[in-house]
Amino acid sequence: QVQLQQSGPGLVKPSQTLSLTCAISGDSVSSNSAAWNWIRQSPSRGLEWLGRTYYRSKWYNDYAVSVKGRITINPDTSKNQFSLQLKSVTPEDTALYYCAREEYDSSGYSSGLDYWGQGTLVTVSS
Amino acid sequence: DIQMTQSPSSLSASVGDRVTITCRASQAIRNSLAWYQQKPGKAPKLLLYAASRLESGVPSRFSGSGSGTDYTLTISSLQPEDFATYYCQQYYSTPWTFGQGTKVEIK
Numbered sequence: 001q002v003q004l005q006q007s008g009p010g011l012v013k014p015s016q017t018l019s020l021t022c023a024i025s026g027d028s029v030s031s032n033s034a035a036w037n038w039i040r041q042s043p044s045r046g047l048e049w050l051g052r053t054y055y056r057s058k059w060y061n062d063y064a065v066s067v068k069g070r071i072t073i074n075p076d077t078s079k080n081q082f083s084l085q086l087k088s089v090t091p092e093d094t095a096l097y098y099c100a101r102e103e104y105d106s107s108g109y110s111s112g113l114d115y116w117g118q119g120t121l122v123t124v125s126s
Numbered sequence: 127d128i129q130m131t132q133s134p135s136s137l138s139a140s141v142g143d144r145v146t147i148t149c150r151a152s153q154a155i156r157n158s159l160a161w162y163q164q165k166p167g168k169a170p171k172l173l174l175y176a177a178s179r180l181e182s183g184v185p186s187r188f189s190g191s192g193s194g195t196d197y198t199l200t201i202s203s204l205q206p207e208d209f210a211t212y213y214c215q216q217y218y219s220t221p222w223t224f225g226q227g228t229k230v231e232i233k
Contacts, residue, residue: 047213048224098170110158110217111175111179111181112172112174113170113215114181116170
């Protein structure tokens with residue numbers, strides 16, 4: 001059974017960096033059949049995909065244009081986890097942040113975001 | 127980006143009703159569509175993927191159909207535990223995008 005456990009601060013000051021970690025159990029961050037995503041949810045933006053990291057003989061990242069230049073998603077193979085860093089935050093980055101696994105079958109087709117973390121409410125405020 | 131438009135945004139229904147939610151993509155997404163159920167205070171839960179494939183453990187009263195740009199989630203007989211918000215999501219091309227949600231409420 002895959003479990004994703006999120007950790008990180010719930011309050012970040014404007015202009016600072018938001019940092020969250022998602023610890024994986026029951027799977028590997030280096031899996032060749034998974035991708036590891038960050039999604040956030042707010043009343044104003046709804047569910048917004050932020051980006052992902054995945055390993056296919058080498059590491060790849062995809063990021064949403066809306067946060068590109070401010071976002072970094074990094075795998076940590078030694079701890080079997082992945083992280084989100086979002087720089088220069090503003091109150092508009094206040095949201096409930098989720099990590100989620102995306103699994104791929106042997107033909108390379110995604111089967112959606114099947115496991116999610118518990119969510120972390122991050123408030124950007126001084 | 128591919129825009130996902132869900133309708134209706136909310137609906138009221140009774141236990142036992144058949145419920146249909148639609149999702150329209152701004153371009154063809156070749157069945158690369160998932161449906162999620164979210165209850166208050168919980169993360170979204172995957173119900174279906176590839177437009178019509180039921181996730182393991184999901185009751186068979188949930189079904190999906192569609193092609194091209196238009197997709198449908200159907201709940202054949204609404205149960206008390208089905209009152210929640212439902213989202214569609216395309217994974218045809220990044221950035222993955224979600225519909226705005228459909229809240230299913232008790233009539």
